[in-house]
Amino acid sequence: MSQDFCDIGIAITTYSRKDMVCSLVERIQLLTRGDYKIVVCDDGSSDGTVEELRKKGIIVLGGKNKGIAWNKNRGLFYFSNICRAKTIILLDDDVWPEVAGWEQEWVLAASRVGHITYIPPSYMRYSPVRPMTATNLGVGPAVAGVVLAQTIEALSTVGYMDTRFGRYGHEHSDFSIRFLRSGFGGVSCYVGDELHYRFYLLDSGIKLLDSVSSSSHEDMEKNAILLKELQKEPIYRAPWHNEEEMHEFLREFGRGFSEMNDPxxxxxxxxxxxxxxxxxxxxxxxxxxxxxxxxxxxxxxxxx
Structure with missing residues (x-):
């Protein structure tokens, strides 16, 4: 299978927010200045999202509703195996670029530390002094998963999000912690006898729009326990957790990928x-x- 290339791969994840994601795509096309490509990872929307995006000529990845980790893995897989990008930026659909060339700060920050994440103003108790730039990164104990930028080299040591997190909750924290454990995106330090993580953070060029979250308290509590348990496991994760998931995931990408694991x-x-x-x-x-x-x-x- 032939492979395409780009400097920046932008993968937007969405679920049943047609107007919001279409506006974001148009905004990115208006303000992004680098050599980039966009894909939208749709997690089983039923509101016409896929059809509307394809009318606009946008590549849409997706299938059944599988949750945040699986959906972000669609974008990571695309820009690792189909169109190989030097830097991959994962965006939620409620992110809004504010300035022309917004992506350059994220690319530069990722090139410096391998993995960089956004923390919104709502995380005030964890928030470092703003603004945070590529040459003046913030450092804090918490991360948000709405924007995640990483180089392909750093990603190769970490792999993908862990699909055991299911629909929602802490999948991005585990992802960033595994980067940190690999030497990217932050530092670990002791506070007394306890090991703590400090992540590199950025808030340049974007803001977060108001939106309704699909999270549940039950999912968050269950995944908080899983997050601690997974720190004992090896760093690298495949885009799937078992053989059944592997076949289902690869089928989404069609011939040439699904056949790799079918005798x-x-x-x-x-x-x-x-x-x-x-x-x-x-x-x-x-x-x-x-x-x-x-x-x-x-x-x-x-x-x-």
Whole structure:
């Protein structure tokens, strides 16, 4: 499969906010100055979001409603494997760029520290002095997942968001903590005998619009427990948690990806003896049975 390239990959995640996400796309197109590409990751909207965006010529990724981690992974996967970007910026649909060239601060900050995140003014108790710029980063103990920028090199050590977080809650915190554990996006320090995290933060060029959250208190509490448990695990995560999720995720990206993990024969085991018995010409030719099937048999519609 051929691969495209760009300097900046912008992946917007949305769910049933057609007007908001369409306005954001237009705003990005108006104010972004770098070599960039946009995709929208739609998490199963039923309000005409997909159709409206495709009318505008926007690439839309998505499928069933799978939750925030899965939906952001769609954008990360696209800009890691289909259009390879040097810097990937994940945006929620309620983010609003305010200045021309807004993305440059995020790209520069990511190039300096590998991973950078936004913290809104509503997080006042965790908020460092503003404004925070690429050359004067904020440092604080909390992160918000509405804007996340990372270099492709840093991302390669961390991978994707953990889909065990389900629909909502703390998936972005786990993501940023894993960057920090890899040496990107922040520092760890001891306060007394306890290990604490301090993240690099940025607020340049954007603001957060008012919107209704789909969060639930139950999800947040459950995922807060999961967040602590996952710190004991290795840093890297795949875009899926198990084989069933792997097949479902790759099917969203169509031929060439879904086939990577589907064997071109029924079951999991190729029977060479059976193939030779059915195709004596292959046996007499000296071909390895499996090699012949992959290179010729599939195309020739030979039975197994």
């Amino acid at each position: 071109p024969f029924e079951g999991k085991t190729f029977n060479s003896d059976s193939y030779y018995k059915k195709h004596e010409d292959v046996y007499l030719s000296g071909w390895d049975a499996f090699g012949h099937y992959i290179e010729n048999g599939i195309r020739e519609l030979r039975d197994l």
